[in-house]
Structure formats: structure tokens, C-alpha cells
Amino acid sequence: MKKKMRVLWLSAIACNGNTHSFLNYPYMEQFLDDFEFIYHPVIDSEYSLEDIVSKEIACDILLIEGAISKEFKRADVSVVEIIEKYSKIVKKIVTVGTCATFGGIFRESGYEETSGLHFDQEEPLKTHQDLLDKTISVSGCPVHPEVLVNTLYAIKKSVALKLDNFLRPKEFYAYTVHNGCTRNEYFEYKVDNHRFGELEGCMFYDHGCQAPFTHGSCNKILWNEVNSKTRAGLPCMGCTEPAFPRQNLFSTKKNMAIPENLPVGVGKRVYLTLAGISKAFKIDRLEKKLFDD
């Protein structure tokens, strides 16, 4: 029998959303042929959580889900202690989801110094610097199952993934969520009359869509293999980014009618010039219903 990679899935301050997102991975049978969990929140494992915290079980990859605070305990042991113990013996550490990477929603849950493993939102932390070389971040609330699983395969195959400043694989996070959105034309030509409940329109102008300045592959690899939030008509909430969750998520923050956050790398002056020109198009096809009578 071939040797499987041994994975420890450790939850800190979490909702288990990443756990259940992972269960949506379509080729689970193949995955379970190649990997085994020494502990997982719902999949049966050879060891109990009590074993994990009281002993040192051989392991190749440590997966951390949830925001991290030394005050938060699992089976009566601080998650930081568990992380420190296993990070010494594993080949790689993966922070799964936005909480484990940046702190996320549960950064505010009231535990002492709650953050991601290496970042407190966008701020790099001074702690655990010795682990930086070992860590890969796969942010997202939740993580996309394919992003997680393929990252694990990269580790298994010793592929040197190129990482961004937040240790995220560029393969998945070099794109913006905007790439591949079916509503792109409304954005390109500045058709700004989006209303909820319609196939038409772009949520960037009024409804808070963060897709043009959020890194992720949501519209490239799609969710549940069928759709994405923005395609469905829900603004991107920027859930892969350090600042998630921002405030007033359903409305676009503007200064003098210009969205405060512009697409990645786009300057305000150029944006204004371009928007002015684009608006001049007045494309009939995009002003009407998509399925016109």
C-alpha cells in the first residue's frame, strides 16, 4: 500500500465552515486514497482529540481552521500550544480560511489577542516567524475546496508554489474575483443601474461588490462547480482579504460619487477618465433585459 500523507485538521475559534466546504470536494475518493487525517472535526480518525493534545502523533501537514488566541482551548489545551507542538514536526502548515489567516470574523470574538497565525488583518505578526517558511495561507470564508485540496497536492508533490505577500498561492489568488463574472460587461461599460433579483447589472457601483479588488478564483473555478455569488447577483464580500468583514457590506462607499475602492492597481484619475469615456457608449443591449422579447 502506498504511503498516505498524514494530516492534522485543527479547529481554533471557528464555525466549521471550512470543514464543510472541504466536504464539497468532488473527488473525495481520490483524496482519501492519498491523504489520511490523524484528526478531523467530522471525519473519523485513528486518534481522538485527547490523543492529539496529550501525545505527539506523527504528522506531515498541519491544517488550522479558525482564529487563533492562546486563551482558546481545545480539550483543555491552548490552541497555540497545540500549534507550536505540531508545527515543529510537520513539513508544512496550511492556514485554512480567513480566520486562521487574518483573524476574520472571529477576530472580534473577545479572546485575548485574537488573530490569524501570521497576520492580524494586514499586519504581519512578530510571533511564529520561524514558521513563515513552512506556512501556506488559503484564505476565504470559507476556503474553496479545490483551492485547499490542490494546495495539499502541491505539498504532496513538492511543487514550489509561488506565494503572495500573505503567503497565498498565486495560482489561486493572483486573479481577482471579478475575473470571469458573468456581469463583467456592465462593469466594463459602466452601466450602473443594478437592482437585486435580476440577471443584469453590476453590483460594484451601489451594492458593495468587492470583486474587482478581492483576490480569489471564485469566478474562475466556480463554487459547487456551478455558480458564484456575483453571478447569482450577490456582491462579493471580500472574504479572502485581510479586512474581511468590512462594514456596510451591501453598499458601495463613495467619495463624490466615485467608489472609494477601485480595481486593483487602477488609479483614481485614470479610472475617472475611463469611466467618462465608457459611459459614452450607451449600449442598448446592456440597457435592456438580457432576454429581450
Next chain:
Amino acid sequence: MIKLIEKIEGEAKLNFNFKEGRIDFVDIEFMSTRNIENILRGKNAFDALVINPRVCGICGHAHLIATVQALESCYSNLKLSNKAKIIRELTLNFELIQNHFKWFYLTMLPLFGHKQEILKATYPSQLMGKAIAIFGGQYPHTSYAVVGGVVCEITQMDIVKLEHYISQTSKFVEENLVKTDSEIFLTCKDADALLDYEGDLPDILREIKKEGFLEHGKSYDRFISFGENSYFKKGKSLKAKVTHNISVLHVKESEMPSSFAKNVSFKDKYYEVGPLARAMVNKTPLIADAHKKYGDSIFSRILARVCEISQLLQHSKELIKDLDLSEKSYIEPSIDISKLSSSGYSAVEAARGTLIHKVEIENGMIKNYEIITPTQWNLSGGTKDKQGVSQKAMIGLSDVKTAELVFKSFDVCSVCTTH
């Protein structure tokens, strides 16, 4: 003895007191909390639609629906299309279904000494995830239900896809869970007749009988269900006597000294919530028969939960027929949220039972938010004289392993409880 019960979307610590070889009292402790209600305070009310699904990875959609309904109850003249109502009900059904598959194949089977059937859990639950994603864009953690409706527009072609996901899931049930035509299973009124069928559910039910577990897990025989929709009725059942005139105003939350979870009672009494409660209130013939024969034991509880898969698949097919695609998905509220100061609440049926959200808004900002989750109902930890539902269900058992089975028959969710 103290035992850490694991893999219940977290853990709980159960302290078993034995007397003459039998469980005499069980103290239930949850060791943490995430303070979601505090996180919500001071935020824009609509942001709750994004934050609240993150209460729970397995039933977050119920939290979304509860949130949107609680917010909508704050408005006085809000219009909602029938289409939006149906779509919300469909996606919530799909979440319940995926949950029950996972519970049966991942949690229940190992407790009967079987291997966990991971692929049998993931295959149908992934189909249900796809069905939700057609409307919501993704599962888990969509926020597609907004005040005034749903953000999506759907087409006839989406309906075709949706129907296929549902049929494939029904087929899975017929080939694995109960090997018979769904129609026959759904019209079966005799719980004992089920024991003659092939399939993963009848296997477990036969084992319950063979192992002499039929008396296990009985509690107060007192059920409650608040979440009303086109399928579930609101009401309570006391020894199979059902009344429908109940009000959320009589639901009380109280602190527990030893645990981070809060107790929940109705008129000062503990009630069981979940699929068995819903079936008792709905008077589902098959479950009523099981209850008549085996009371509120694990037999009835397990059967009710799994049976709900087929019922909700069937009901979802009917609901789709009622969809009028020419209606609007979303009707903009006539008043802007920033001008709204009001309060409201909602009750929806989540996978594990009644979920209640209460909200207080001041100029569009959240002043106060309260969440009461199903597991809080079932796991309310009382004193020896006044025990919670699951505590009472474990009394008299002779070993901790069987107690764990009884405990998990409630489909315990630690993350929800420790919101």
C-alpha cells in the same frame, strides 16, 4: 466520570454520575463561546446577513433565513413575492437534507460499530450544495436572501438543473438508504414494516431492535416546533397530544453556571426540538406510528431524521411546481434601513430544530441581537430535579458508549450552541 464527546462540530464535556451501575445524572458542559451576538452589536443591520451564516458551517443557511426574516419583521409594510418565499424555502430544505445525510453516514453509523461512509455522506450532500448554489451562488456561507426577497433571478434552465439534482438525490436514497420506491417509503404508515426493507436505514433500525435499544433515549415525550412554512406546522406535542397555539414570547433563555451554553425553556419547561418534534407536530403517519410503538426513543428519533430527507425532497419537487418565474425575486423595501428603528424576531426550522433570532435596530444599526439555537433546546442542562431533554434521555443507561449514542441521536451541534 468525565468524557469529552468529540466530533459534534466541536466538543462537549459530559460528566456522568453513576448509581448502582446506572447513569443517575449527566452534567453537560460546553467549554467556549464565540460571542457572535457581541460581534453584531453596533453593526449595520444588513451586515448580519453576512455575519450570521458564519455562526455554523453545517446549518449556516438556516441562520441566514432566520436573520432575513427577523430583519423583515422589523418593517411594517414589507412586500415579499411568493417566488422569493418559495426559493428561500427550497434552499433551506436542501440544507436540512445535506445535514441529515452527513449525520446518518458520518455520525450515526460509527456508533453502531459500522465504518463511516464518507462518500455516501458527501455525494448526496454535494448535490444539495449545488442546488443551493444555483440560487445562492455558493454553499456554505451565501447571503443571497436579503430584505425584500432574494438577489438571484432564475430561469427555466436553472429549474431543469435543480430538478436533476433533486432526482439524483432521490435516486441515491432509493438505492442506498431505503431500497424501495420513494413513493412507497413516503406512504408507509407502519414503522415495523420498514424493518423488512433493505437499505442502510432499515439495517440500523433492525440493529436497534436486535441490541435491545428500543427503550433507549426516551425523555419527556414533549416536543415543540416554531418554524412555520408550507411544510412544517407550528405547535407542541405532549404525549402525542398536539396544540398549535403557542407563542415565541414564552420562550426564555437563562444562563447556566457550569457551561458557556444557555438554557432554553418554554413556559418554564424543557422541550425537544428537531425532526422528531416536527413530525409529531405535523402528525406524520409513519413517525406517529413509531412513536406509538417505541415512544420518543432513539428508534423514533433516528427514523424521523432520516425520513425527513425523503419528505423534503418530495415537498421540494412540489414547491418547484408552484414557482411563477414571472414574479419578481426582489421588491425593494419602501423605507431605507438607515431610517428604521424597530425590533422583531423570527423562528425557522433548522436541521436540528427551532432556531430563533431576535433583533433590535436603531437607525439601521443593530442595538441588540439574540440567537437561540436548536441544540440549546435539546441540551439545556438542568439540575437533577429539573433535567434537560437529552440529560433525561441518558438516565438509567449502564454505559457511557450507549449514552454517547443517545446524546448524538439529537444531532448535537457544538458550534451553534457556542455562538
